[in-house]
């Protein structure tokens with residue numbers, strides 16, 4: 001009988017902490033998105049003694065199918081890519097997918113031994129699907145004569161075919177490769193029983209982050225972090241993989257030296273076993289992912305600027321300046337960090353206030369969401385509880401603006417367009433709208449030419465935090481997390497059926513998630 005395992009992992013938005021988060025002294029405020037990557041692993045019927053093959057498809061792309069024959073030794077794994085039946089002309093490579101398969105199988109081999117893996121590993125069919133938001137949909141909207149609005153985006157079919165090969169797609173910057181790798185390695189670890197099936201359960205939905213994560217989830221995170229670095233050929237801060245594994249969080253990076261001994265493309269050259277390094281009990285993994293959530297009724301929206309940033313070149317320039325002007329940079333980093341910390345702390349505090357004042361909180365939201373933020377404090381005398389909530393939102397707003405100021409300073413000092421003038425104008429317009437708390441540029445920056453041609457429509461113009469007018473609490477799951485399975489049953493099952501795929505078994509992140517519309 002064939003069986004399937006499905007694991008999803010979310011994308012990310014770095015709300016605060018860009019560039020600083022590359023240094024373990026500082027941390028970043030990271031929100032995981034409602035947009036997700038899904039990996040479906042389906043076991044083929046037993047084919048007797050036929051060689052084991054793994055076929056991976058990405059049905060949203062042209063020429064995106066990769067077939068590998070697995071050569072399983074006593075202590076090593078080799079994947080031989082075969083010419084794909086559906087695509088006999090070309091042998092397209094996917095380093096990310098191939099490394100994820102190879103290193104996950106190697107880890108399974110180390111945990112289970114060759115005899116066991118030979119017995120359990122069957123030929124597999126793997127399907128990878130990314131929510132539309134990971135890729136710019138502007139061309140799709142134009143082709144359909146639809147205006148650039150949220151409503152138009154919701155009219156597009158899920159997992160829409162992009163019409164191009166992967167290398168030509170316009171990514172939006174939500175961390176497609178991190179979400180893909182995390183869902184893929186997690187699905188395989190589960191499918192091969194390297195980790196138990198309850199690894200991704202969260203006992204209390206309010207307890208997210210890495211501290212309460214199961215050993216299985218930590219192993220999946222460590223493996224995904226490692227594979228992602230290897231595939232990218234560099235060790236970044238890793239906040240994207242951490243968000244994919246642990247959801248929204250205050251993230252402090254890991255020391256890259258932990259995976260250094262495993263960074264050989266040829267795994268037989270690695271001087272140490274994967275299991276030893278990636279083990280969830282290896283204390284050299286120094287990352288911290290503290291649970292974070294946006295307050296109830298707060299929603300984050302992103303504008304589709306048609307392309308993500310070329311982060312490595314921006315990072316290179318910013319870090320070069322930091323090295324050349326250490327004292328100036330230190331002052332700027334410290335001042336920005338103080339603001340980032342305050343920003344995260346007050347947002348978290350607002351969730352506490354919502355719990356403490358369940359009647360007053362929605363009342364305040366209704367009031368604030370109808371006003372421009374400059375009017376928030378011009379209110380009649382209110383009870384202390386309500387005033388506290390208003391004051392907190394007001395401080396978040398001021399802090400977000402100050403953070404933007406610091407990021408602009410960083411940009412002009414290092415000559416990197418972190419918040420270019422076009423973006424400044426756009427954001428200023430956004431943050432002056434009623435109900436908007438603040439805005440910013442998530443991650444590196446955005447490409448200018450595209451931004452300047454971006455047309456305002458339907459109120460979605462840039463990056464901002466939004467308090468919806470309705471009673472909707474902004475989370476698109478069933479409240480407080482843990483409802484991921486219900487959300488998936490309700491929303492995802494029909495989507496999967498439309499792709500002829502089975503239902504979902506295990507979502508990776510059951511933490512609270514928020515709608516991010518790109």
Ligand SMILES: Nc1ncnc2c1ncn2[C@@H]1O[C@H](COP(=O)(O)OP(=O)(O)OP(=O)(O)O)[C@@H](O)[C@H]1O
Pocket residue numbers: 058060094095096097128129130134166167171172173174175176177178180232308309
């Ligand atoms: N749907 C997919 N199916 C298979 N592979 C994919 C898919 N999406 C991304 N990839 C892999 O990820 C690689 C892109 O990785 P890259 O690091 O450039 O993206 P990223 O920086 O994560 O993108 P983003 O802009 O979303 O943050 C592709 O070359 C491909 O190997």
Ligand SMILES: C[C@@](O)(CCOP(=O)(O)O)CC(=O)O
Pocket residue numbers: 014017018019020021022173236237238239309311315442443444445
């Ligand atoms: C600039 C940086 O701090 C954030 C980059 O974010 P993004 O991948 O451009 O969304 C780099 C990093 O953290 O790896």
